[in-house]
Amino acid sequence: MAFAALRCRVLPEAGLDRCEMSDVAAGRVDWRPVAxxxxxxxxINSRISVPPSVRGVDRNLDTSSHAAAIDVRxxxxxxxxxxxxxxxxLMVPERSVTALIGPxxxxxxxxxxxxxxxxxxxxxxxxxxxxxxxxxxxxxxxVDVVLLRKHVGMVFQKSTPFPKSIFxxxxxxxxxxxxxxxxxxxxxxxSCLRKAALWDEVRDRLQTSAMALSGGQQQxxxxxxxxATNPRIILMDEPASALDPASTDRIENLIGELCANYTIVIxxxxxxxASRVSHQTAFFFKGHLVECGPTMKIFTSPSEKQTEDxxxxxxx
Amino acid sequence: MPSWATQxxxxxxxxxxRWTLFVCAALSVLTTAAIIIxxxxxxxxxxxxxVAFFERVSLREFLTSTHWKPRDGEGGQFGIWPLLSGTFLVxxxxxxxxxxxxxxxxxxxxxxAHPRERExxxxxxxxxxxxxxxxxxxxxxxxxxxxxLKPLFHLVGMDVSVFNxxxxxxxxxxMVTPLIASLSEDVIRSVPxxxxxxxxxxxxxxxxxxxxxxxPAALSGILASFLLAFSRAVGETMAxxxxxxxxxxxxxxxxxxxxxxxxxxxxxxxxxxxxDSISRMSMYAVGITLFVITLGINLLSGWILRRFREVYQ
Numbered sequence: 001m002a003f004a005a006l007r008c009r010v011l012p013e014a015g016l017d018r019c020e021m022s023d024v025a026a027g028r029v030d031w032r033p034v035a036x037x038x039x040x041x042x043x044i045n046s047r048i049s050v051p052p053s054v055r056g057v058d059r060n061l062d063t064s065s066h067a068a069a070i071d072v073r074x075x076x077x078x079x080x081x082x083x084x085x086x087x088x089x090l091m092v093p094e095r096s097v098t099a100l101i102g103p104x105x106x107x108x109x110x111x112x113x114x115x116x117x118x119x120x121x122x123x124x125x126x127x128x129x130x131x132x133x134x135x136x137x138x139x140x141x142x143v144d145v146v147l148l149r150k151h152v153g154m155v156f157q158k159s160t161p162f163p164k165s166i167f168x169x170x171x172x173x174x175x176x177x178x179x180x181x182x183x184x185x186x187x188x189x190x191s192c193l194r195k196a197a198l199w200d201e202v203r204d205r206l207q208t209s210a211m212a213l214s215g216g217q218q219q220x221x222x223x224x225x226x227x228a229t230n231p232r233i234i235l236m237d238e239p240a241s242a243l244d245p246a247s248t249d250r251i252e253n254l255i256g257e258l259c260a261n262y263t264i265v266i267x268x269x270x271x272x273x274a275s276r277v278s279h280q281t282a283f284f285f286k287g288h289l290v291e292c293g294p295t296m297k298i299f300t301s302p303s304e305k306q307t308e309d310x311x312x313x314x315x316x
Numbered sequence: 317m318p319s320w321a322t323q324x325x326x327x328x329x330x331x332x333x334r335w336t337l338f339v340c341a342a343l344s345v346l347t348t349a350a351i352i353i354x355x356x357x358x359x360x361x362x363x364x365x366x367v368a369f370f371e372r373v374s375l376r377e378f379l380t381s382t383h384w385k386p387r388d389g390e391g392g393q394f395g396i397w398p399l400l401s402g403t404f405l406v407x408x409x410x411x412x413x414x415x416x417x418x419x420x421x422x423x424x425x426x427x428x429a430h431p432r433e434r435e436x437x438x439x440x441x442x443x444x445x446x447x448x449x450x451x452x453x454x455x456x457x458x459x460x461x462x463x464x465l466k467p468l469f470h471l472v473g474m475d476v477s478v479f480n481x482x483x484x485x486x487x488x489x490x491m492v493t494p495l496i497a498s499l500s501e502d503v504i505r506s507v508p509x510x511x512x513x514x515x516x517x518x519x520x521x522x523x524x525x526x527x528x529x530x531x532p533a534a535l536s537g538i539l540a541s542f543l544l545a546f547s548r549a550v551g552e553t554m555a556x557x558x559x560x561x562x563x564x565x566x567x568x569x570x571x572x573x574x575x576x577x578x579x580x581x582x583x584x585x586x587x588x589x590x591x592d593s594i595s596r597m598s599m600y601a602v603g604i605t606l607f608v609i610t611l612g613i614n615l616l617s618g619w620i621l622r623r624f625r626e627v628y629q
């Protein structure tokens with residue numbers, strides 16, 4: 001049916017960065033079929049509405065002008081004999097959000113977990129290639145993974161508060177690093193909880209168990225806990241996929257605030273989320289990096305057919 | 317077309333299975349009840365011509381006297397404290413051995429060992445639990461005391477008795493180590509892997525993960541395993557009867573001999589005094605005391621397990 005293939009042209013004077021059927025009806029969009037080769041006008045795909053970004057995220061960011069926080073070169077990854085990542089080369093600019101999208105099993109989570117060598121914990125994995133984190137190749141066997149993980153923090157899909165008090169959860173990283181001074185810890189806990197937009201909700205019950213918090217609060221606690229190790233880079237593995245819309249919204253806004261000071265790489269199944277929170281989007285498919293570019297470009301005019309099929313929901 | 321009416325033979329069959337299984341379940345309950353009845357009817361109130369222990373010795377003397385001289389006639393003294401002190405001294409030494417060893421083994425198996433290593437380590441530990449306790453008793457008497465403890469304490473100028481609580485405690489500790497290791501390993505392994513990952517991602521070493529996250533998260537189960545092991549150590553009989561000797565002394569010196577409650581019961585039941593003599597009947601009073609203590613410890617461990625268990629989604 002024609003609707004499925006409807007591609008249309010945004011009328012320049014409308015100034016839209018999203019397009020819905022109502023826009024077509026109101027005449028803000030020229031819905032007439034566009035010839036495949038006419039790429040002079042910005043194209044927008046009407047099957048996906050690109051929502052406004054969260055505050056602090058410029059989706060048209062020219063990433064080439066940024067210094068690289070992470071620079072992956074020709075990475076191959078194997079579980080035993082089974083290869084799951086093929087020749088991945090990807091640059092993550094400093095102080096920006098990079099979203100990794102792709103269908104389940106495409107290797108995006110595996111890729112994320114190589115960036116702080118969490119895959120070392122899994123028996124029988126092998127990784128080749130280079131992964132430069134702030135200039136140092138972290139694949140080098142001499143790299144101290146404990147130090148690396150303090151530098152490259154991680155937030156998981158399932159919120160994983162330790163069965164300790166809220167205070168002790170946030171103070172965990174600094175304590176492991178050897179900080180004993182109670183007042184230093186208290187200041188750090190407060191500042192991290194503030195950064196994670198959780199302070200006002202928990203300031204009166206820091207000594208109560210973290211397990212009693214709601215799912216969304218637990219996830220923000222995990223973000224605060226990660227911030228407390230003073231990382232430069234934060235990896236997020238579907239941080240909001242188990243949360244309700246309101247909590248998801250808070251996490252997304254938080255990402256927008258954090259990217260002023262931290263480099264963030266986020267894996268998400270939710271393409272709307274990817275388009276809202278990221279500067280740069282990378283599309284993975286069957287272990288290959290199909291395409292990576294400024295988020296607005298990936299969502300409005302991807303260069304690859306596979307990317308377009310995926311973001312328009314034709315598969316995945 | 318098959319008949320849908322219930323066939324009588326099937327129904328009978330089901331009923332039979334149901335009752336057989338019920339009897340199996342009831343058996344342990346009935347045994348416990350029978351044991352309690354036997355203990356009470358000899359210790360507290362005896363029907364017929366027999367006179368129960370507490371009808372001859374007051375509960376007050378039993379709980380306050382500090383001498384245990386189970387003689388018939390003149391000069392018999394029945395204060396439980398020497399036996400209690402012997403029992404708890406041995407169990408305490410056993411805990412000093414088994415708690416660190418058992419917990420260490422559990423952490424090693426769960427957090428450090430390669431899965432293949434764990435596959436043979438756990439069965440080997442369980443073999444240790446299968447060695448008869450008499451063997452452990454002689455091991456303490458013939459090896460640990462003369463070849464380990466005597467030379468060791470000789471260096472600091474201390475004398476070790478042939479029968480002593482220390483050797484008994486050490487072997488009982490070795491005996492209950494597999495129990496702690498096995499129970500603790502189960503609870504430690506049930507801590508979700510996501511917690512370990514989260515801890516690693518915060519820049520923890522493997523030891524940080526074990527000591528600061530995994531063990532605290534499994535603490536209730538670990539404490540419960542300590543208590544169960546302690547209760548086993550309190551109830552342990554043959555090894556202790558052989559290694560600690562038979563002198564009921566009220567002492568906390570582990571280098572001297574002592575008699576535990578279980579040790580006394582072995583002694584009394586194999587002695588040659590008449591079946592209804594007071595020295596023989598005292599066995600039941602000691603038995604009840606032991607029963608109450610171990611029951612109390614087991615209930616406490618169950619309570620700790622329920623009260624402090626962390627529930628993970």
